[in-house]
Amino acid sequence: MRPRDVIRTKRDHGELSPEQIDAFVAAAAHLDGSGWERYHLTALLMAIYLNGLSPAETAYLTVAMANSGRRLDLSDIAGPKVDKHSSGGVGDKTSLILGPLAAACGVIVPMMSGRGLGHTGGTLDKLEAIAGFRVRLSEEEFRTALRRVGLGMIGPTADMAPADRTLYALRDVTATVESIPLITASILSKKLAEGIDGLVMDVKCGRGAFMQTRPEAQALAASLLRVGTANGLRMRALITAMDVPLGCAVGHTLEVIEAIEVLKSRGPHDVRELSILLATRMVELAGLGDAAQAEQKVRAALASGAGLDVFRRCIEQQGGDARVIDDYHRLPTAPYTAAVVAPRRGFLTQMNAQDVGIATLLLGGGRQRADDTIDPAVGILCRAKPGEFVSAGATIYEVHYRDVQRWHEARERLEGSFTIGETPPPDTPLVLEELV
Ligand code: URA
Numbered sequence: 001m002r003p004r005d006v007i008r009t010k011r012d013h014g015e016l017s018p019e020q021i022d023a024f025v026a027a028a029a030h031l032d033g034s035g036w037e038r039y040h041l042t043a044l045l046m047a048i049y050l051n052g053l054s055p056a057e058t059a060y061l062t063v064a065m066a067n068s069g070r071r072l073d074l075s076d077i078a079g080p081k082v083d084k085h086s087s088g089g090v091g092d093k094t095s096l097i098l099g100p101l102a103a104a105c106g107v108i109v110p111m112m113s114g115r116g117l118g119h120t121g122g123t124l125d126k127l128e129a130i131a132g133f134r135v136r137l138s139e140e141e142f143r144t145a146l147r148r149v150g151l152g153m154i155g156p157t158a159d160m161a162p163a164d165r166t167l168y169a170l171r172d173v174t175a176t177v178e179s180i181p182l183i184t185a186s187i188l189s190k191k192l193a194e195g196i197d198g199l200v201m202d203v204k205c206g207r208g209a210f211m212q213t214r215p216e217a218q219a220l221a222a223s224l225l226r227v228g229t230a231n232g233l234r235m236r237a238l239i240t241a242m243d244v245p246l247g248c249a250v251g252h253t254l255e256v257i258e259a260i261e262v263l264k265s266r267g268p269h270d271v272r273e274l275s276i277l278l279a280t281r282m283v284e285l286a287g288l289g290d291a292a293q294a295e296q297k298v299r300a301a302l303a304s305g306a307g308l309d310v311f312r313r314c315i316e317q318q319g320g321d322a323r324v325i326d327d328y329h330r331l332p333t334a335p336y337t338a339a340v341v342a343p344r345r346g347f348l349t350q351m352n353a354q355d356v357g358i359a360t361l362l363l364g365g366g367r368q369r370a371d372d373t374i375d376p377a378v379g380i381l382c383r384a385k386p387g388e389f390v391s392a393g394a395t396i397y398e399v400h401y402r403d404v405q406r407w408h409e410a411r412e413r414l415e416g417s418f419t420i421g422e423t424p425p426p427d428t429p430l431v432l433e434e435l436v
Pocket of ligand 1: 086087090114177183184186187353
């Protein structure tokens with residue numbers, strides 16, 4: 001089967017056959033001289049981006065990608081296994097909070113996360129701000145973490161969903177990320193390979209998300225639910241607003257601190273409530289209570305410090321320096337801080353999450369090329385959020401930086417990222433919709 005014929009099928013709006021999808025996935029997983037080159041893969045990705053995939057093609061692609069590598073069988077570990085995944089946002093550190101909270105309630109959480117994609121942050125990069133934290137565990141180490149702590153936070157191992165690793169990297173640099181079938185297959189192939197029983201999806205919607213409009217986010221959530229449940233996963237999907245950064249901190253060290261603060265029953269209200277809601281859904285999916293009972297368990301785990309204790313044990317189990325929980329100076333710190341201030345008094349009416357994400361990237365807190373290393377110390381603290389009244393000269397952003405040139409680039413982006421008006425903006429809900 002010639003790659004060009006497969007590409008032509010999709011280019012001309014045809015339906016890919018199972019054999020054609022298998023050939024594409026095998027090539028992505030191995031690139032072994034079967035006639036497929038990277039340029040064939042990217043051409044087909046673009047054809048899919050432009051012309052879409054039918055539900056049947058999407059489902060087939062997802063399972064083929066999950067089967068492109070090893071699929072974990074965790075049935076020997078007692079307890080319900082439930083994970084959560086987000087479609088990508090700015091300042092979203094909820095995984096660091098809800099994983100420990102759900103585990104403290106008795107859920108086994110085999111959390112396999114990703115790195116930052118585009119202007120959005122990734123859980124793995126955040127965890128690596130903690131000295132020594134190993135996100136690469138052998139399968140045996142991962143199983144031990146799940147047995148001992150109830151939580152393991154890792155990246156996809158080399159032999160799990162290898163087709164996604166190739167395709168994810170190619171999509172990131174070829175403007176083919178924002179595709180519903182490709183996002184569905186990317187997320188769910190990893191989740192199916194992880195051996196879970198249930199999955200809570202947080203589909204982000206708005207300026208800082210890959211799905212910018214509500215209908216797009218609904219279509220992504222429906223696609224994820226359709227393919228996930230057809231493959232035996234118990235699922236819930238929430239559509240949550242991502243116009244404004246979640247919480248105040250954006251950037252790795254700053255986000256880890258904010259997550260720990262929430263686990264200490266402090267921290268911003270929006271991060272805390274979204275983490276509690278998502279953890280509640282995980283507890284429900286695990287069959288450990290109805291909605292009210294699950295929420296009560298999660299709130300109790302937060303108030304008692306049980307969630308914080310799980311996070312501490314998770315860090316220790318994965319080789320990290322758990323003393324960061326009591327001493328934030330043990331995290332990498334940027335040498336300089338500067339402020340972006342309000343040019344006049346009034347209500348902060350808008351703050352563009354995408355600009356804040358890109359400014360963090362410009363500071364060195366993200367990858368502009370696949371092989372870039374991340375500076376975990378840099379980042380942005382939002383000192384005011386939409387709805388607040390600010391005086392002229394008040395700090396809107398506290399910027400943590402290392403390099404003056406990069407700070408200037410970030411400042412330019414940040415100065416255009418917010419608006420100030422005479423009247424407060426309307427209240428907008430964080431959770432827009434929930435789908436079962
Ligand atoms: N997260 C993923 O794992 N894949 C995507 O394509 C987007 C978000």
